[in-house]
Amino acid sequence: MLLLRIKNFVFAAVILVCAASCRKVITLDLHSATPRLVVEADVTNKAGGCQVLLSRTVDFQKDNSFPPVSGASVRITDNTGNVSVLQETSPGTYTSNLLGATGVTYQLQIIAGTDTVTGTSTMPVLVNFDSLFVTNDQIFGNTWELANVAYTEPSDPGHYYQFVQWVNGVKVPQIYTADNQLTAGRAQDVKLYLDPNTKDKNKIKKGDDITVEMQCLDEGAHEYWFSAQQSASGNSQNAVPANPVTNLQGNALGYFSVHTSQTRSIVAP
């Protein structure tokens, strides 16, 4: 939640400023692990949004090239029995022309070798992405240009969101989630803070292209992204490190998310 984000941003900044602290890249001897199946399954309300990526985990020291899993059987069934069979359009990538409809519950079924993975997700009601704008914020003597998302929370409970940010076409490696537990019925202005340790070359500057996608998720998908941000993004400030809470059954990491997608872009002034 955003309160947590603000709190952590400040804690990190306080520690940095407080003492003669020092960050250094080190080498660690980490154990290997048997590669495990990873599922990234999305169905959206936009054409081309239905995509399932299958890959495997790699050891920490290796490059970030995640071996795709080919030849799997991937199908998505809706609650009226319509089956959409996804075709492998490139290694590890399975797509179909399925368009998610509001209120419909979808079942995912993947058979990859000896692994069977299933999952369920429901397309939530779309909450309008009102606007995207950039603000200048002064934090600890530094000026940050930050993207802000504006939308109005519905007044009924149970709405969940994820925001994905790209700067000049490159995804910002941060997960932004929100829910309406405390915010029902209110207008929201969510600031997409960057990691306080972001290098200058990666910060937002005048003329940069900023694109933000607003996703409305169901509870299970939100739980995945929320716990991924808390426990699996590499720091232990928020929570004890652990694998995200998955909404999949079977021996796989990852998620199945049926969500609405709205995208806006802006050029940083």
Add this chain to the structure above:
Amino acid sequence: MNRPIVLVLILLSALPSFAQRRITISGIVKSRSKGETLIGATVRADGSGGSVTNEYGFYSISLSPGSHELEFSAVGLLTKNLTVNLTRDTSVNIFLADDNKSLDEVTVTASSKRRSLSSPQMGLDHVSTSEIKNIPVLLGERDPIKVITLLPGIKSAGEGNTGFNVRGGAADQNLILLDEAPVYNASHLLGFFSTFNSDAIKDINVYKGGMPAQYGGRLSSVLDIKMNDGNNQDYNVSGGVGVISAKLNVEGPIQKDRSSFLFSARRTYADMFLKLSKDSTINSNTLYFYDLNAKLNYILGDKDRLYLSGYFGQDKLGVGKLFGLDWGNGTGTLRWNHIFSNKLFSNTSLIFSNYNYKIHINSGGYDLNIFSQIRDWNIKEELQWYADSRNTLRMGVNAIYHEIRPGEVTPTSANSGINESILQRRHSLENAVYLSDTWKATDNLNITYGGRLTGFSILGKGDFYDIDPVSGKVTDTLHYSDGQVVKTYLNFEPRLAAALQLNATTSIKASYVRNVQNLHLLANSTSSSPTDKWVASTNIIKPEISDQVSLGYYKNLPGNVYELTVETYYKTMQHQVDYRDGADVFSNTNAIESELLFGKGRAYGIEWLLRKRVGRLTGWVSYTLSKTEKLIDGINNNRWYNATQDRTHDVAIVAMYKLNKKWSLSANWVYTTGNAVTFPAGKYRSGDQVLFYYTERNGYRLPAYHRLDLGATCQLKQKKRFSSELAFSVYNAYARQNAYTIEFQQDPDDAQKTQAVRTALFGLIPSISYNFKF
């Protein structure tokens, strides 16, 4: 509950009548120069045996009629000898003068030794105020809690972390008492300093095991801190200015010999430097804390004494208007000592304790405050009955009413993006009755036996829940009205200990204690924070229970200059609480149990302490070898894993050297195995970024932590009543970059790689402070 106690009392009162006729002499032992009562002063009769004064300076011994040589002694004071001819019960108050020995005399007598080989009390460490003053700590702040972490079995939770861990226990399993009032968060500034101003403190005792029956409520330790009463002979002003803080202590008599007051204040002023900056994003930041201690005491008559003490402290952290975090404790204690007779001493206490935190956020579309609080009202009555020369009994009753306001979120402007959300208040009543007898079974064998019966009642009004343990979903809501009892947990805690003195310099001891804890601090990360939640037991959260068995070997080495202590322990803990994976710590829900998992823990180890208390060079070497593990249903595939605070080796070497009349030097070196941590075994892609893959909890260790601190104090020229000193210290003298945290991230220069980044908090930090007294 009355009948069994009455029966026991009748039984025990029968004992003395079978022994030969004894006369009792009692009284209060005080320091002549200050009028302060002396805790733990030794009283010996005819060169043997004897007893110690209690926490109010009261002693009572029973001897045969006739002439006896009594000897009263306390560390740092001149021993007083008194010949008495006992014909009937008497009371004699004793005043001990200051001992201003020259440095060259190293006169050691057995009676000036502080520790008792014959007492069954084990697992007890005592820190004197002179040790606190001499041991160098961060930024020159003299910190009692940092000093106790140099003793075996007690580990600091780490730099930048609040709390400490005793014999593998979690940081919330320590009962921290300031003049009997519990202090819920004894840390300032994210754990760099404690809330205790060493100028106001008289005595510190830490019980790691063998907790006596009068203490209860936490599993792993009792940190019992007693404040000075206030000099009732003469006025004293002392104070100091250091690199980041300033303090002032004023004490004196209100009516000489009868009443006195004490007032201490301390404040950091680091934020004053921030205000000097021209940059408005820096000068609007706040970073300070303050502590206020006050005490009044009044001697009403020969038999009665009244004390009123209070503490108030606050921390304020703020980033301009954007974000603010305040937290603080307030405590108050009113105590009445009454001496019924030479053999019966009573203390009645009324105690109040409060801890709360407030968060202010004012960022973009969010203007809100978050508030959380725990508040205790406590009444306690204790009787100490010095029944005869072989039995000293302690009995008492204690009732605490807890009120917790778990979380209140309020918007502070009309167009704030947040709705108001106020969680229900939680009320509970914690009652205890205890009885124990320290019995001199034979000349060499002393046994303490007894126990504590506690009842914890959860009260309405409020909603309590039935929760499915696997999914965490609420299956039923139960409504309770005001004062209605939701559930009562009854527990009996045996407290047993024995000491066998093998010869004049050696003894062995054993103890078994059970402790029950009904208040739990929920922390969801490897570092604790002032915003962690205190939660009382509920219909689902059961009281935590620990059972600890320990054995010890104690030897005073030849010459009585060195003391060796070896203690080993084994502790089991039940009903331990942890957050489930992916729990939203800031979720403002009444059904907190839906975020929790339960399990058990175990800890064992062996502690060595070699201590030198006399001479120019004093100090100690301590070494602890230990292990702490947890098994929580739902974590680590239900297998045992190392607790975060598990550190295999823990070494501390402390040395204080009095060079000459002007200079004294000190040094301490610590080495500990790193905390158990969870590191990834691999990584994968999720939504176009890298996530880290974990296969086990706490399967790795941070690098070993070690650090050397040096200190030197120089006494400046003394004029009449005014004396001052300059204290220099260097923290982390060889500038080791000890890992505060190790994090993982994508390499910012190479998108194909991930890297591990170590953050260290402190390099070498020198400091200087000036202290005065008149």
